[in-house]
Amino acid sequence: MIRQTAAELAAKIHRGETTSVEVTQAHLDRIAETDGKLNAFLHVDTEGALAQARKVDEDVAAGRTPASPLAGVPLALKDVLTQEGIPTTAGSKILEGWRPPYDATVTRKLKEAGIVILGKTNMDEFAMGSSTENSAYGPTANPWDLTRIPGGSGGGSSAALAAHQAPLAIGTDTGGSIRQPGAVTGTVGVKPTYGTVSRYGLIAFSSSLDQAGPCARTVLDAALLHEVIGGYDPMDSTSINAPLPPVVAATREGAQGDLSGVRVGVVTQFSGEGYQPGVLRSFEAAVSQLKELGAEIVEISCPSFDYALPAYYLIAPSEASSNLARFDAMRYGLRVGDDGNRSTEEVMSLTREAGFGPEVKRRIMIGTYALSAGYYDAYYGSAQKVRTLITREFEQAFTKVDVLVSPTTPTTAFKIGERTNDPVAMYKADLCTIPSNLAGNCGLSVPSGLSDEDGMPVGLQIMAPALQDHRMYRVAAAYEAARGPIGGASL
């Protein structure tokens, strides 16, 4: 049962062929059986999940229309989104034991759609990382090879999908934290257009880049989930007040297998040095497949994309240094060193020292530096200009093509511990995914098979302009159908 897609499970639940309780219990059993090896979940809400499942089953038994096409299907929620009364840590010690008093908008929409939230998944602390090794609660393993990383920051969600602990998951993508974990675990991950999925209740890392999105094992499941969580939200002042792109319809159209008339641009900057040969071979095979489906292939050069990574590693830490100022030991979360003599400021400094891990401290200090007088123009100011250039190059590219494609990430999953002492090497995992965040566009990763040298999954990234998310779903669905199954994780 756990091998089935969310769409299949939902159909069976809604037809009364199985129950949500049965489906939910099967996934809870799978978590109990496998999570000792994976560490994908930080918290499993057995009671809450089964209660929600029973509610869906009662609706079906009473002949009521299901709350959504995914009602009754279980889901893994990244621990950066608040869920009322359920421990939410964002992978940090500073929030250990915190139970939020409110639901994020995404969480509320999941509940209203009858989706069963199994628990909260592991992640790099405050979503800062590309491997989930920066979690204060230990790393998550990749179900394809337990000695390798599952990507990050949303490695718990991607591992849960690949290990069949859940058919659906939610991630958040600031520089690639949905797409890169999807790529290295052989699952589908989508960063929707910035502003189309509410950030209310998403613990902020870099507010101008953060975007929640759907994760699944198939393109259709991701599209169905996308339509549940997306839409305008007055609680998020950067939410776009426009209709959500028709991603499910585009997926069904794409699955017919015809891409005639679709212009696909191959970004020439994303290859060469630093790219694993097996990843590039998988990517080239995927591009050939798109051509066979009728797409027109064009090479597109975007020279400023070479500067996306440095711009990102200035903009994101700058915003983080401001956002993480809220962790002050006063209103919620950890408090350390309050002995009755120390001042507020001393307690604040001791708490942040004890509560934040090394990567979070590094980024706070980089951001503080980049924003400080004397360095602002050279660092943060220049990074903002690069952001303009990248946005312009995307705009120019999208006058020539409908979507852009690249490998999602330059290499397959690396070994746990391999890059932990070299922050700059770690940052390179996000090389291809960052430009879409800087421009506020959408991006999607769909598995393109396995790398021939290590047998690990590779992702094809498809990028589209803002509010054109349906374009990438159409291409991904056509490709997925033509590609066929890639096999599954060994675990």
Add this chain to the structure above:
Amino acid sequence: MPSISRDEVAHLAKLARLAVTEDELDLFAGQLDVILQSVASVGDIAAADIPPTSHAVPLTNVFREDVVRPSLGQQQALSGAPEAEDGRFRVPRILGEEA
């Protein structure tokens, strides 16, 4: 680009309210220097005539109707507080000894 010294890291940590240890100062001084050098290339293409982008969606002054809405109750708001007293957040002293 200037390289970043141990003293500068100590100053940054103070500004960021991080009581870093001596060992961390050594570690971070080296690492921050490498990171800053690797990102300094943004200056290469950031010409003076390019306008900066702070946000992908150009929104200004998002207003909403000024209506009373339900909010967190006192108990809920204090539910995560490290310490509370008389329905308020209890904080360490905020004034110096001499004040």
